[in-house]
Amino acid sequence: MEEEDGMNELFNCLSSPSCLVGQLVTGLTYAIFLFLIASGLSIIFGVLNIVNFAHGSLYMLGAYFAYSYTTLFTSKETYWLAFFLIPFGVAGFGAFMEYFFLRPISQRYPKMAERELFHILATYGFLLLLDDVVKIIWGARFFSVSLPPSLSPKISFMGKVFPVYYFFVMAVGLVIAIALWFWLNRTNFGRVVRAAVSNTEIVASLGVNVPALYTRVFALGAWLGGLGGVLALPIRSANPEMGGDILFESFIVVVVGGLGSIWGALIGAIMIGILRSFGILAIPSLELVFAFVLMAIVLILRPRGILGKIW
Amino acid sequence: MKCRGKLLIVALFISIVISLLLPLKDAFSQVEKPPIVLGGLFLLSGRAAVVGLANYHGAILAVEEINAKGGVLGRKFELLARDTKARPDQAVKEATMYIMRDKVDFLYGTAASHEGLAVAEVAEKNKKILISPEVTTDKFTVDNFNRYIFRTDHMNRQEEKSAAVYISRFPYKKWYIIGPDYEYGRDAEKAFKEELKRVKPDAVIVGEGWPKLNEPDYTPHIQKILEVKPEAVYAIFWGGDTIAFIKQAVGFGLFEKTPFFSISGVGDIRVHEALGKDMPVGVHGGVKYWFDYPYTPKNKEFVETYRKRFGEYPSLFVMSSYMGIYFLAKAIEKAGTVETEKVIDALEGLTIDTPMGLVTMRKEDHQVIAPHIWGKTMKDPKYDFLVLGDLQVLPGEKITPSVEEVLNWRKAAKK
Numbered sequence: 110m111e112e113e114d115g116m117n118e119l120f121n122c123l124s125s126p127s128c129l130v131g132q133l134v135t136g137l138t139y140a141i142f143l144f145l146i147a148s149g150l151s152i153i154f155g156v157l158n159i160v161n162f163a164h165g166s167l168y169m170l171g172a173y174f175a176y177s178y179t180t181l182f183t184s185k186e187t188y189w190l191a192f193f194l195i196p197f198g199v200a201g202f203g204a205f206m207e208y209f210f211l212r213p214i215s216q217r218y219p220k221m222a223e224r225e226l227f228h229i230l231a232t233y234g235f236l237l238l239l240d241d242v243v244k245i246i247w248g249a250r251f252f253s254v255s256l257p258p259s260l261s262p263k264i265s266f267m268g269k270v271f272p273v274y275y276f277f278v279m280a281v282g283l284v285i286a287i288a289l290w291f292w293l294n295r296t297n298f299g300r301v302v303r304a305a306v307s308n309t310e311i312v313a314s315l316g317v318n319v320p321a322l323y324t325r326v327f328a329l330g331a332w333l334g335g336l337g338g339v340l341a342l343p344i345r346s347a348n349p350e351m352g353g354d355i356l357f358e359s360f361i362v363v364v365v366g367g368l369g370s371i372w373g374a375l376i377g378a379i380m381i382g383i384l385r386s387f388g389i390l391a392i393p394s395l396e397l398v399f400a401f402v403l404m405a406i407v408l409i410l411r412p413r414g415i416l417g418k419i420w
Numbered sequence: 421m422k423c424r425g426k427l428l429i430v431a432l433f434i435s436i437v438i439s440l441l442l443p444l445k446d447a448f449s450q451v452e453k454p455p456i457v458l459g460g461l462f463l464l465s466g467r468a469a470v471v472g473l474a475n476y477h478g479a480i481l482a483v484e485e486i487n488a489k490g491g492v493l494g495r496k497f498e499l500l501a502r503d504t505k506a507r508p509d510q511a512v513k514e515a516t517m518y519i520m521r522d523k524v525d526f527l528y529g530t531a532a533s534h535e536g537l538a539v540a541e542v543a544e545k546n547k548k549i550l551i552s553p554e555v556t557t558d559k560f561t562v563d564n565f566n567r568y569i570f571r572t573d574h575m576n577r578q579e580e581k582s583a584a585v586y587i588s589r590f591p592y593k594k595w596y597i598i599g600p601d602y603e604y605g606r607d608a609e610k611a612f613k614e615e616l617k618r619v620k621p622d623a624v625i626v627g628e629g630w631p632k633l634n635e636p637d638y639t640p641h642i643q644k645i646l647e648v649k650p651e652a653v654y655a656i657f658w659g660g661d662t663i664a665f666i667k668q669a670v671g672f673g674l675f676e677k678t679p680f681f682s683i684s685g686v687g688d689i690r691v692h693e694a695l696g697k698d699m700p701v702g703v704h705g706g707v708k709y710w711f712d713y714p715y716t717p718k719n720k721e722f723v724e725t726y727r728k729r730f731g732e733y734p735s736l737f738v739m740s741s742y743m744g745i746y747f748l749a750k751a752i753e754k755a756g757t758v759e760t761e762k763v764i765d766a767l768e769g770l771t772i773d774t775p776m777g778l779v780t781m782r783k784e785d786h787q788v789i790a791p792h793i794w795g796k797t798m799k800d801p802k803y804d805f806l807v808l809g810d811l812q813v814l815p816g817e818k819i820t821p822s823v824e825e826v827l828n829w830r831k832a833a834k835k
Contacts, residue, residue, distance in 0.1 A: 118644075128647050135639035142637075249469040251660040251694050253667060263673065269646070272671035275639075344671065345636045346663045346694065350467050354636060386640040389629070 119391040127268035132386040134266075138275045140375075140382025141282030142337055146355050147362040147374040148289060149333035155369030156306055156326045158221070159211060159228045163235035165356030167331045171199045171338025172347040173243055176252045188257035188343070196335040203331020206235060207324045215320075236352065244349045252347040278340055282375075285333070289371050302326060306369075361400050365407045367417025376415055455498035456491070456758055458483075458748075459518030461511055461529035461539060463554075464503035467634055470659055470690060471531055471737045475553050476501055477730050478741030479528065485725075486745070492752045497745070500524065504535050511535035515542045515550075525758050526551065526748060533557035533603055543568040547760055549767075551748055553741035557607060561785040562826055563833035568760070570767055570786040572744035572779075574708050576604075577611050582792035582819040583654070583683050583706055584615035586812060592652035592679060593622055596645050598629035598665075599656030605630070608656045608683065626650050631661075638665045642672050652679040662686065663694045666703075675700040682706070686797060689735045692805040699797055699806045706794040709739035710808050713793055714777060722775035743774045743788070747781060780816070784823045789816035 122128035146168050153161045161167075175191040182190070210231050218224040255261075260274040293299040305312045305319055313319045337355070345351070358381070366377025381400050388399040407414060460479060463472025479499055487496045500522060504511035511530060518524045519542070527543055527550040530536040536555030543550035544566040551570045552560065558575050574582075597612070599605035609628075616623050627648040629641040642665075645653060653674075657665055662685030669675060679702075685691060686705025711723050711733045722742075726734040734742075747770065752758055755766035768783040779790045795808035821829075 118647075122647065125647075128643070131643040131646070132640060135637075135643055138639065139637050244469075249473060250690060251470070251663050253663055253694050253698070255696070255698050256671065263671070269643075270673045274671065341636070344668055346660050346667070348467075348660050349469075350634060351636065354634065386643075389631075389640045390644060 116391055119387060122387070122390055130267045131269045132390070133383065134271055134275060134279075136383040136386030137379065138278050138382075139385065140378040141278050142341060142355070143358055143362050143381060144282055144375050144378035145285065145333050145337035145340070147359040147366070147378055148285075148371050149330035149337075150359050151363050151366070151369055151371060151374045152289075152333070153327055153330040154363075156302055157207075157211075157323050158225065159232065159327075160225070161327075161330065162229060162232040162356070163206070163239060163352075164232075164330070164334050164359065165352035165354070166236050166239035167199055167203060167334035167352075168338040168341070168355050169243060169347070169349075169352035170202060170239065171195055171335030172342045172345075172351065173247055173252070173338075174198055174335070175339040175342050176254060176347050177247075179254050188254070189259075192336075192339055195339045196332045199335025199338070200328040200332035203334075204324050204328040206331075207327035210235070211327070212320055212324065215323075236356075240349055240352060247347075247349075249349060253345075254343050256343045274343065281336075281340065285336070286371065286375050293371065298325075358400065361404050364404055364414060367414025370414065370416040373414055373416030453493075453495045455496045456526070456752070457522060457524040458497060458499045458526050458528045458745075459515065459522060459524035460499050460501040461504045461514055461518075461527065461535070462501055463506050463531045463535075464501075466506045467660070468506060468531060470735075471554065472503075474735050474737035475529065475531060475741040477726075478553070478734070478738035478743075479745050481726055481729055481738075482742045482745035482749075484729075486749050492749045493756070493758075497749070499528070504530065504532075506532050506535065508532075508535045508538035512538050512542055515539045519546050519548055524548070526763075528744065528748070529553065530555055533559070536560055537564050540564060540566060540569045549748075549760055549763060551744045553744040554737065556604065558611070558829075561787045562829045565785060565830065567764060570744075570747070570781060572747055572781075572788050573740040574790065574792060575787055576607050577615075577821050578816075578819045579683055579706065579708070579792060580608055580611035581615045581821070582794070582814045583612055583681065584619050585814055585818065586704075586706060586794040587616065587623075587652075587654070587681060588619040589812075590652070590679070593620075594624050594626045594651040596627045596629070596648055596650035596653045597625060597656070598631070598641060598645070598653065600633040600635070600661055601630040602633045605633070605656050612654065612656075612683075634661060636664060638668050639672070642669050642674055645674060645678070646672065650678065652681060655680065655682045655685060657682065657685040659685070659688065659691070662688065662691045666691075666695060666700065667698060670698060670700055675703060680704065684708075684736065687736065687793070687795070687808050689733045689805075692797075692807070696805055701797055701799065701806065703797050704794060705797065705808055706792060707736045707808070708790065708792055709734070709736040709776060710793050710795065710811070711735075712807060713811055713813070714775075716775070716777075718773070719775040739774070739776060743772075743776070743779060743790075746772055746774065747788075782820075782823070785826050787820070789820050791815050792819055 150164045153159055174195045178191045179187045214227045215224055256274050260277050262273050263270045264273055301317055305322055362377040362381055366373030384399045462476045483497045483499045502514040515527055527548050530539050530552045531554035533555055536552050539550055549568050553572050556573055556576050558577050561571055597609055599609055631638055631641055681704040683706045686703050687707030687710055750772050751763050751766040751770055755762040767781050771778055771780040779788050781788055792814045793811055795811040797806040798809040800807040
């Protein structure tokens with residue numbers, strides 16, 4: 110019975126432009142959050158070969174730092190300052206993590222299998238550590254901030270009301286995606302990074318400081334994660350479990366889109382976001398299942414992911 | 421030489437005397453009787469840590485107050501506390517260790533349904549009383565009831581009946597129900613639907629939403645509600661989920677169009693504090709305790725003491741736990757002993773005075789009969805968060821299923 114009503118609702122929505130638009134906008138916004146986190150995860154894996162289990166925690170740190178910042182400096186538009194500054198703070202933390210904990214592992218264990226295992230242990234350790242540190246410093250409560258006043262107004266779009274903020278998030282996502290592509294394909298730094306991925310030894314023998322490169326790329330990944338957290342804070346709440354939640358879904362996105370691919374992360378994120386938005390209409394109780402089914406289909410038909418390069 | 425030798429002998433003599441007298445010092449301080457040990461099982465980590473912490477703090481305050489007045493039967497309460505991590509196997513392990521290793525007199529705590537039911541079995545097997553301040557599943561006092569367990573929290577059925585009765589006072593007929601997709605959410609919804617049908621037979625459920633527990637993004641659900649256009653929404657969110665849902669729904673103008681009724685979500689002071697001025701005015705919340713009610717000196721004193729001790733206003737999860745310790749204390753006093761069977765007899769039918777007023781522990785199912793409060797959010801210049809006002813109190817007797825109903829459910833469950 111539930112399924113019949115659900116399918117009815119889905120068809121009704123698909124045939125109603127306003128409903129369609131509503132679900133698309135919400136799906137895309139959700140997708141952008143996933144994309145920001147997943148792209149960071151993907152880049153770190155693509156370049157450093159590290160599966161960063163602490164990536165969700167970096168997102169979490171972004172949210173908590175932004176919360177503390179906006180509550181310490183209470184002027185009307187503090188959120189903007191937080192938006193521009195906090196991701197760099199998280200990037201700094203990422204660099205610290207990589208330099209003191211992950212780089213020594215790479216240097217001590219040249220064999221890939223060992224190195225990957227210890228990297229995973231180290232990043233997972235950070236996940237556990239950060240979850241508790243957050244609880245110690247900020248407590249177990251939920252924190253939230255208001256939408257910044259400049260982004261609070263609502264837009265009427267095809268009979269539905271949306272806060273401007275959601276369009277802002279989509280815009281940010283698009284800008285970041287383009288910027289990442291530009292960075293990777295059109296700048297020197299990006300070129301060196303791509304070369305290092307193809308053949309690390311030759312790049313190193315050409316005089317490039319590969320370890321420093323790695324730290325910078327890790328910091329970039331952390332920056333993306335932190336940005337995700339800052340963006341999430343006004344519309345979600347900061348809580349000690351948020352890292353684990355988003356990490357789980359980001360892994361799905363990365364598997365679907367392809368490890369190491371930025372556009373893949375975007376495509377994967379969009380697919381999951383849209384699927385979720387419409388899936389909820391059809392079968393409310395199976396919300397979680399859609400992402401898994403998609404992942405399973407992709408793994409069967411194209412195990413390396415839609416745009417995956419590494420495997 | 422001779423002087424030093426004498427000095428040495430005197431020093432030796434004195435130290436021998438002191439070491440002989442030292443044990444006697446302990447004997448003197450042991451004029452106090454041994455403490456009554458409570459094995460506390462609280463949810464101190466994970467998502468519901470806010471709830472477990474509130475339970476824990478409520479218990480601490482009660483224990484400290486009771487001890488300050490000399491304890492019970494001249495013995496002080498000693499509250500041990502361990503984290504069950506919301507895992508029934510962990511809760512059972514801690515409970516068993518409490519009984520075997522720490523030789524506790526009573527078990528106190530558990531909040532999540534599965535851990536409560538699991539520890540209930542431990543209590544029965546070992547003939548130890550378990551008082552739970554937070555388990556809401558009906559099963560605790562119905563299907564899985566045993567003589568040794570008591571509940572100072574409302575059961576799902578009481579809360580949902582309270583919601584249905586309150587809602588029947590409004591003209592809304594077409595309802596949308598939304599709640600977290602796990603056992604509590606589903607149980608609550610089932611009970612709500614049954615109770616709503618009883619008091620408002622013309623009510624119709626026009627849609628349902630089941631986001632996962634701790635869903636970070638409710639926007640598709642919110643869109644769906646706006647599409648369906650119900651006359652009102654009934655939400656079963658609690659804690660952080662309420663905060664996230666309301667934050668996001670405000671952005672889409674949900675509360676301007678649609679009356680919103682929240683059970684144990686709105687009315688949770690932590691939710692009000694987190695939302696601050698982003699909380700919409702005029703949404704309804706139903707809770708087992710709102711700090712500003714009743715306006716009695718006893719409640720005022722309780723709130724002040726709690727604030728001084730823990731630096732925040734007591735939430736709904738504090739009172740049921742505070743009450744639980746007092747029930748135990750009064751029962752032990754009444755029984756004149758800590759013997760399990762006698763304390764059980766004393767607890768059954770016991771009425772105590774709490775900051776919420778008089779609360780009774782029903783004999784047949786060991787369930788407290790306590791009032792439930794509904795109200796609407798409104799601004800109050802005294803606070804920088806919204807308060808619950810226009811309060812309507814539903815007395816315990818009105819919302820509690822009758823003994824006959826409970827016994828019938830038990831019979832049906834046994835089949």
